[in-house]
Amino acid sequence: MTEDKNQVDQEYENYLKESLDHIDQIPSYPEAKQTEFVKIGKSMARKTNIMISLAVLLLIVPIMTLATYLYYGTDSRADRLIEVATNTIYVTEPNMSLKKLDVEDDIGFFSMNVTFDVFKRVGKEDYKAGDYDIRFLLGQAEFPKKNLLLDRPLAENPSKETGVLFHPDAIMPYSAKDGWDTLDKLPDGTVSEIYVSFNHLMDPRELEKSLPQNMELRWVAVDTGLEKAQVDKEGVPITPLGYPVQADPETWSPFKDGDNQQAFLDILSQLKKNEAVAEKVARAKSLSIGSRLDYIKKHEIKVYGAVITGPTEELRKLHDREDIRAIKMGEVKLWNWE
Amino acid sequence: MELGVKNKGLLQRIPAIFGFLSFLSALIALAGLNVGLLIQGSLFFGLFVFQLPFVGFFLGIVGLFTEKRSRLFAIWGFSLCLFLLVFAFLMIILSLGINYKP
Numbered sequence: 001m002t003e004d005k006n007q008v009d010q011e012y013e014n015y016l017k018e019s020l021d022h023i024d025q026i027p028s029y030p031e032a033k034q035t036e037f038v039k040i041g042k043s044m045a046r047k048t049n050i051m052i053s054l055a056v057l058l059l060i061v062p063i064m065t066l067a068t069y070l071y072y073g074t075d076s077r078a079d080r081l082i083e084v085a086t087n088t089i090y091v092t093e094p095n096m097s098l099k100k101l102d103v104e105d106d107i108g109f110f111s112m113n114v115t116f117d118v119f120k121r122v123g124k125e126d127y128k129a130g131d132y133d134i135r136f137l138l139g140q141a142e143f144p145k146k147n148l149l150l151d152r153p154l155a156e157n158p159s160k161e162t163g164v165l166f167h168p169d170a171i172m173p174y175s176a177k178d179g180w181d182t183l184d185k186l187p188d189g190t191v192s193e194i195y196v197s198f199n200h201l202m203d204p205r206e207l208e209k210s211l212p213q214n215m216e217l218r219w220v221a222v223d224t225g226l227e228k229a230q231v232d233k234e235g236v237p238i239t240p241l242g243y244p245v246q247a248d249p250e251t252w253s254p255f256k257d258g259d260n261q262q263a264f265l266d267i268l269s270q271l272k273k274n275e276a277v278a279e280k281v282a283r284a285k286s287l288s289i290g291s292r293l294d295y296i297k298k299h300e301i302k303v304y305g306a307v308i309t310g311p312t313e314e315l316r317k318l319h320d321r322e323d324i325r326a327i328k329m330g331e332v333k334l335w336n337w338e
Numbered sequence: 339m340e341l342g343v344k345n346k347g348l349l350q351r352i353p354a355i356f357g358f359l360s361f362l363s364a365l366i367a368l369a370g371l372n373v374g375l376l377i378q379g380s381l382f383f384g385l386f387v388f389q390l391p392f393v394g395f396f397l398g399i400v401g402l403f404t405e406k407r408s409r410l411f412a413i414w415g416f417s418l419c420l421f422l423l424v425f426a427f428l429m430i431i432l433s434l435g436i437n438y439k440p
Contacts, residue, residue, distance in 0.1 A: 051361060052414065066428060069428070069432040073431075
């Protein structure tokens with residue numbers, strides 16, 4: 001054991017001696033040169049530090065961008081938010097539609113901007129009614145920036161006084177005569193959009209059948225149990241919930257199949273799960289989707305108001321109908337009823 | 339102990355130079371990508387997201403074979419270029435998945 005240790009020590013001493021001999025063989029630098037080497041070493045270390053710091057700083061923006069895309073891309077979060085926003089328009093804005101294929105998204109740092117145009121059918125043509133710009137901060141929607149091109153836009157802050165469609169039991173803030181007077185004063189050869197309030201609830205199919213041929217039923221307001229009071233349980237004003245009656249030819253429209261009642265119920269179920277987003281997009285700051293959906297499922301779909309478009313002289317004929325409580329004028333355009 | 343002279347051949351230095359070039363190309367690519375993302379423009383996007391990182395990736399691999407010299411630059415260059423290539427791939431996949439239009 002002791003012999004082995006001595007042998008190892010001897011080997012180690014030999015190795016040290018060889019190394020020292022090897023170092024002695026290496027020609028040494030003068031002191032000035034050595035100082036220069038130290039300077040070069042320092043400069044190299046500084047350069048390395050700068051480059052690594054720069055790399056770390058330059059990684060911040062790409063990592064933030066990638067994280068944002070991963071957030072919106074996984075679980076189809078962006079698509080769901082876009083769908084909720086666009087579907088809210090269909091069911092809360094009377095006679096308003098959009099082209100889902102033209103919806104644009106712009107993803108920034110932890111945010112997404114969704115922009116799209118909205119259209120209104122007046123007569124036989126769809127007119128651009130404006131555009132929406134909705135900013136999402138991750139999953140939270142901000143109030144949309146709207147640029148509406150309408151002559152008679154609906155109130156941005158809805159109240160009982162600014163409504164256009166009224167439940168049979170709701171108090172109307174304006175005279176039933178006003179709308180007819182305006183319609184009478186419009187020239188023939190124009191097409192109009194009117195908001196019609198009925199004096200009783202009715203089945204949407206019956207309503208469509210009962211209308212004369214030379215006009216089109218565009219959108220119906222559905223009784224959801226809160227329309228009589230026009231406010232929710234907390235007293236916040238609500239706006240009508242409804243759906244487009246005609247099948248939408250747009251490829252990705254929820255109403256393309258023609259079963260618009262079912263599509264309406266499906267949208268309400270979707271909005272119920274994403275009510276915070278829907279309430280930001282809608283004009284009304286309370287939608288109370290849960291209780292209203294339950295009411296509809298319990299009482300079936302009954303409508304109390306509608307948006308109708310057609311030639312102005314044809315719309316005047318509706319004055320003879322006894323079940324119409326009042327009308328309110330919407331948009332008026334030049335003749336396009338061919 | 340005094341500093342001594344060690345003779346280093348050019349062949350030994352080449353991988354280290356490749357490592358440095360890899361790091362440099364990754365930094366240039368990252369800078370370009372930052373500008374592109376901040377101004378939301380696509381000018382030279384392919385150069386900064388595909389071509390430079392691609393070149394830097396292979397330079398970095400060569401740099402990793404450096405012996406007796408630091409592989410620090412090569413490791414950084416290789417890693418950054420790999421990140422940029424993965425970034426480009428993920429961005430393409432995610433962009434196509436979000437608000438997909440035929």
